[in-house]
Amino acid sequence: MKRQGGLDWFRIPAALLVIAIHTGPLASLTETGDFFLTRVLGRVAVPFFLMVTGYFLQDRWMEGWRGIRGSWNKTALLYAGATVLYLPLMLYKGDFARENVLWEELRDVVFNGTFYHLWYFPALLLGLPLTMALVRALGERRALWAAGVLYLAGVLGDSWYGLTVQVPALKGVYDQLFFLFDYTRNGLFLVPLFLLLGSTLAGRKRRMSPGRAAVGLALAFVLMTLEAFWLRSMDWLRHDSMYLTLPLVMVCLFALLSGWKVEGGKGLAQLALALYVIHPWSIVLIRGGAKALRLSWLLVDCSPVFYLAVCLLSAVLSVLWLVIWRRYGPRRTVLPRRAWVEVDCGALRHNLRALNGAMEEGQRMMAVVKAEGYGHGAVPLARLLEGEGVDAFATATLDEAVELRRAGIRGTILILGYVPPEAVSVALRRKLTLTVVDEAHAAALEATGKPVHVHWKVDTGMHRLGVDWERLTKTVRACPHLVTDGVYTHLCVSDQLDEESRAFTVLQLERFRQALETLEQAGIRPKEVHAQASYGLLNYTGVRCTLARVGIALYGVLSGPGTVCGAVELEPALALKARVTSVRTVKAGEGAGYGLAFRPGRESRVAAVSIGYADGLPRSLSGRGHALVRGKKVPVAGRVCMDQLLLDVTELPEVKPGDVVTFLGRDRGEVLSAETVAEEAGTITNELLSRLGARLERVYKAR
């Protein structure tokens, strides 16, 4: 996720607002002004920090604990550190001399915070796993609704508590809750909504325009001010952290800030965090110092001076702390990658646009993202495409389709392969579309009696899957329970340009047309009709379909040479890389690798590289393949092993461990295209890409 400058910068005013809440800069001047500043304006600070956290967690909720572990551990560590920092003040305040001290401490540690301002940390520690569980159980959209309901429940225990007390049963419930914690502004009620709003806004392609966000923010803020003052006049406020209109304010504020193009930086985030953690110490020190110097009348009693003094001292302490931390703190280790796939999102967008340009009027893309999106990673890919307006996807298997739904993909998801009738309920629950693969399958699906959505596959000559084209109408009519959303066929020689193949494809399309015509005569008009995959789209026009099922071309690759007649400019989106781990000399007359298959006959240098056939690099590249190192093409030396291979780098004496090796993609001027490598390996690009293994890390480059 790219850093957003606007979000980084706003952390500083947000931290200063938190300090304002705890010092009351206007308290000695105007009560109304103080209320406005600390109880209304100040209330955007914490939700803002939560939304930023959600923003950076964007796609990670679905990964479960693995996705949030980093944030959780960091928060826990900060909480522990800050608690130690405030132990002296806790002792001084007499926290440990309370009645029921164990219970009180437990409440504090888990909910209220060990020191008053520290409640944010336990709230996040609880809110992170809760939010993750919600997203996993309900999907992103419904999780957002659930979080909204929790927030409403929180509001009823916070600023709208005056309403709650009028319903005795409800008040009873809240009394029980307040036995557990002091406020509802905690990890249960406050945190999930703002985390999810942050990640939802991060995932949205179309951003609110700055002008609209600013107007929205102004309006929402006026509403929130009115709400707060009205609640105050009604004497309904039990606390004042959660207003009904606060989420609206936050969405507009966040949209405005994330659209603000400025240079940000990690330093700002660290400074804001330090200000937040340290300022209560500054408060104590200023009070104590003022008393000792007999300056309380100025430094404490005059609230704006007090506020400024606390801010100043906090800033000095924070900067000091950051300098010390950077100098002596632990160094963060970033592990160098072993073997990885780099996906160029810009190339994917380009290909999408180019292919959409090749569609006929009224035809849309059905993006084929089976087999982990041909190695590009199905979920990130589908998310990117959905953001670009793609509303139909195809997978090979039920599991692949379920994975997309669980990741929040909303469009049509068609499963191209056979799905057993036992899985109909899963398909219905996940709103998946099945392919009817033959008459027996149709009968079995019909026998479930469930209104399952299907696309009928028609066998027009490939003889793999599909109902025979002449029997389509009869079969469809025999299945009144099935919901016919679409009809399609698959072309089996559309990538071959010779006359015979062209004639066969035309025949397939003609049979398909006839099947559709008969269907229409029977009064059945499927919404979606499709026949072309990548080559059908690139090589044939006038097919008159509503969809084209595009796979390989979307990834900017052709299966092999001589497969396309048209001229659509595509850009390959995937690069495959690994690293040199060791370099050594092989003397003349010696061999290297399994079977000593590399026999150079002269003194040579070989480099071991951290990728092998278990990562999906074909073993058939042994002794035949190539890779790019330092912008030069070098041959694979001997046999590809399971997890590594050797390169002959005799011509490149400067090669050393750590060097990046490119197996697919570009290195400086040199390119190894998927077409070339597939040919060297004796296969087609589709196989090469789709077999790239789960062990490869996938890195997405925004460009």
Ligand SMILES: *Cc1c(COP(=O)(O)O)cnc(C)c1O
């Ligand atoms: C895989 C597949 C596609 C996509 O094919 P490409 O040649 O990669 O575009 C389309 N339709 C069906 C039925 C498929 O199995």
